[in-house]
Amino acid sequence: MSKFISWKNNWLSGNFQLFTDGVQKGAITFGTWKSDAEGVFDDKNYFFSNVGFWQSRTNVIDRKTNELVAVITYDSWKSKAVISLKSGERYEWTSTGIWKSQFTVSNYNNEHITYNASSYSGAISSDTDNELLIVSGLFIKHIYNKRVVTLIACFMPIIVISTMRH
Template identity: 70%
Template sequence: MSKFINWKSDWFSGNFHLFVDGLQKGAITFGMWTSNAESMFEDKNYQFASEGFWQSRTKVIDKKTNEVLAIITYDSWKSKALISLNTGEQYEWKSTGVWKSQWTVSNYKDEHIMYTSSSNSGAISSDTDNKLLIIAGLFIKQVYNKRAVFVIACIVPIITTTTLRHH
């Protein structure tokens, strides 16, 4: 069964709003200075709690039961992440577009979710109804976006200072 979802994000906060058939069915709300978030999509509510240096892991927690449903592990050198469900299943998140405007979550067997983005909106096409995986794909994208902004914010002043000293 294919599921089609549209999303929009707030540029400044990075929060997402998810729409099915034009109706808002979910949201992801990020903490201001962290990669932690809370989400709801249809009947599911999740908390994303990042931990470790450079926030290298994120626990996905069911807000109703406080059960850890998944662990997301990020590859710091590539735009990849591994979603390990508490059932033992594993899914890979990876960027597939040249401009980081497309990405997928897949187990490379029977579950595959494709994401596309343009500016602050996009679409999701999923052949699974697993809401955790659908939400996790957007969450991971935003984690990598925040990292890129952080790196740029750190590097630009260094380059500017170095350039000005040599003139």
Template identity: 80%
Template sequence: MSKFISWKNNWLSGNFQLFADGVQKGAITFGTWKSDAESMLEDKNYFFSNEGFWQSSTKVIDRKTNEVVAMITYDTWKSKAVISLKSGEQYEWKSTNLWRSQWTVSNYKDEHIMYSANSSSGALSSDTDNELLIIAGLFIKQIYNKQAIVLIACFMPIITMTALRR
């Protein structure tokens, strides 16, 4: 079954509103100073809890059962992540263009989600109804966005000082 979802996001907070047929069906809300997030899509509710320096992994907790249902591990240098479900299935999150405005979540067999975004909105097309995978794809994208912002903030003073010395 094919699913189409659009979203709007607040660039500053990173929060997402998810829509199907123009009706809000879900949201992803990030913590103010952390990259942890609460999410809801239709009847599913998940909490994403980051672990490790640079958020090297994320636990996904089902809010109804308080059970860890997935782990996400990041390969920052390759802009990839692996979503490992409790069932043992694994899915790869991968950016498909240089600007990271398009990305996919796939098991390379029968489930594939394609995302496309601009600065404050986007859409996804999915051949799976798995809400966890749909939300995880957006969550991972925001984690990479936040890492890029931190990296720029760290290097900007160095670049500025180098330019001023000349």
């Protein structure tokens, strides 16, 4: 059974709203100065807490049980991440579109979630009801988008100074 979800993204805050059949069923809300986030979808509530100086890992905590349910690890050189569930299952997040407008979460077996993005909205097609995986895919998208913006912000002064010298 396929599940179809649409989402909207607030550019300034990075927050997401998730809709099923036009009714808001969830949200991802990011902290003001951090990449930590609260993710809610249907009746599930998760807290995404980034770990480490370079934030190369995210712990996902179930808010109802206060239990660690997943760990997300990021590949710094590729747009790729691994979601390792407490059960031992592993899912891979990969960007499939040339402009990073498509991405997937998959175990390459029987569960696959496809995300399509336009400017500040998109659609999700999922053959699993796993709310954690659905929300995690958008959270990871935001983390990689934030890294690109940070990289551009770091190199922009260098580019401007070098072009002004010549």
